[in-house]
Structure formats: structure tokens, C-alpha cells
Amino acid sequence: MEVKEIIKLTAIYLQMEDILALEELGGEVTEPEELTSKNLELLIRCLNLVYNEVASDYVPLKHTQTVTSENGEISLESLEKRLISVLSLIDSTSEVSVKYKVYPTSIKVKDGSYNLEYSYMPDSVVLENDIEGFGGKLSERIMAYGVASEYLLISGLFDEATLWKKRFLDSILTVSSKKSDIKMPARRWF
Numbered sequence: 001m002e003v004k005e006i007i008k009l010t011a012i013y014l015q016m017e018d019i020l021a022l023e024e025l026g027g028e029v030t031e032p033e034e035l036t037s038k039n040l041e042l043l044i045r046c047l048n049l050v051y052n053e054v055a056s057d058y059v060p061l062k063h064t065q066t067v068t069s070e071n072g073e074i075s076l077e078s079l080e081k082r083l084i085s086v087l088s089l090i091d092s093t094s095e096v097s098v099k100y101k102v103y104p105t106s107i108k109v110k111d112g113s114y115n116l117e118y119s120y121m122p123d124s125v126v127l128e129n130d131i132e133g134f135g136g137k138l139s140e141r142i143m144a145y146g147v148a149s150e151y152l153l154i155s156g157l158f159d160e161a162t163l164w165k166k167r168f169l170d171s172i173l174t175v176s177s178k179k180s181d182i183k184m185p186a187r188r189w190f
Contacts, residue, residue, distance in 0.1 A: 001140055003129050007043050009144035013164075014151065019043070024127055040127075043151060048124045050146035050168075051131055056084055058172045059134045060119035066092065067116045073106040074116070081120035088117045142171040 004025060011019040018036040021027035032040075055061045063081050067074050076083055089100050092113040100109040107116075125131055131143075149164035 001131050001133055001138070001143065003044070003047060003125050003127055003131060005140045006047055006131075006143045006147060007040070007127065009140050010043055010047075010147040010151070013144060013148050042154065043147060044125070044127060046147045046150035046154070047131075047143065049150050050143060051122055051125065053146070054134065054138065054143075054172065055120070055122050055132075058176050059137055060084065061122060061132055061134065062087065062117060063120050064115060064117045066113065068113050069107075069109050069111045072111060073103075073108050074114075075106050077105075079116075079118070079120075081118075082123075084119045084121055086116065086118050088115075090115045090117075137175045138172075142168065142175070145171060 008020065008025050010016075011025070016039065018029075018032070019025065019040055021029045022032055022036065022040065023030045024040075029036075061081075065080055067078065086100065086102055086107065089098055089107070089109060090096065091098050092115055098109060098114065100107050102108075122132060145164055145168035149161050149168050152158075152161035152164060
């Protein structure tokens with residue numbers, strides 16, 4: 001998903017014509033007013049807040065990496081992404097799940113090589129970036145709901161922020177709920 005498209009959609013929802021007129025978003029204004037530039041920057045910050053919220057609370061971003069434990073620990077700084085939680089730690093040679101403990105700066109585990117699957121916090125984005133699509137589960141519309149909610153909350157418009165937050169949460173719960181058939185166990189007589 002493109003950051004520009006999410007910001008444009010948010011500006012449409014919030015009727016921010018000055019933002020939509022910016023050249024960066026397909027408009028014609030090249031020298032925006034200071035307030036318009038600050039609002040655009042605030043919208044991008046709000047997008048980063050929503051992006052992190054979705055990844056940490058609703059639809060985790062997962063990453064798998066081969067890591068090596070030295071002196072009984074794997075440093076969290078050595079990971080390619082910012083760790084939220086460990087999903088699995090499997091010994092590379094025996095393909096068996098191993099026991100571990102997570103500490104603030106490391107993962108304690110016996111020395112060896114492991115396949116680590118973990119959820120991670122995404123990096124901050126700017127206007128020219130793309131964001132993860134969360135496996136196709138989220139759309140620009142859902143992200144724009146969240147950005148609108150954060151922007152209005154920061155602006156002190158609490159009633160409107162509550163409305164957009166409800167739309168955001170309803171949409172998130174819809175896409176994160178299980179869609180496959182649910183099988184109930186057969187009834188039995190005791």
C-alpha cells in the first residue's frame with residue numbers, strides 16, 4: 001500500500017482540501033502554507049502510529065530468520081527487524097522446537113543455530129514509502145480510518161475521533177476474524 005494513497009484518502013474523509021491540493025499528492029500547489037505542511041507531517045505521524053498499532057495489536061507482521069546463539073543468548077540487536085514477540089524457535093539441525101526465555105536485550109537459549117520466527121514492529125514511513133499490506137488483509141480505506149481517528153484525537157475533536165476509531169476497529173475486527181468453516185465436535189451420549 002502506498003503512503004500517498006492513504007494520506008489522500010484520509011484528506012478526502014476529513015475534507016482537507018489544502019492537503020489534496022499539494023503537488024506531492026497530485027495537486028498543483030508547490031509552495032504550501034506553513035499550516036498545510038504541518039498538517040501533512042502530522043498525518044504522516046498519525047499513519048506511523050496506526051501502522052505500529054495494527055502490527056502490534058491486531059494483525060502481526062511475521063519474519064523468519066536464521067540466528068546463532070553464542071554464550072547462551074541471541075542478542076535482539078542482531079535481529080533484522082524490531083522484535084515484538086517470538087512465535088517459534090526451532091533448532092536448525094534437528095528441526096525440533098526448543099525452550100527459550102526472552103529478556104529485554106536478548107533471548108536466552110542453548111548455543112547453536114536456530115530458525116527464529118517472530119512478529120516485528122515496522123519501520124517508520126515517509127510520504128514516498130510503501131507499507132506492508134498485512135498479507136492483503138488491510139486496505140487503504142481501513143488505514144485511512146485509523147489515521148483520521150488519530151489526527152482528530154490530536155486535534156482535540158474527540159467526538160469525531162471516536163466515530164472514526166469505531167469505524168477503524170470494526171473494520172480491523174472484520175478482517176482479522178477467522179473466515180474458514182468452524183467445525184463443531186459431534187454430539188455424544190455419555
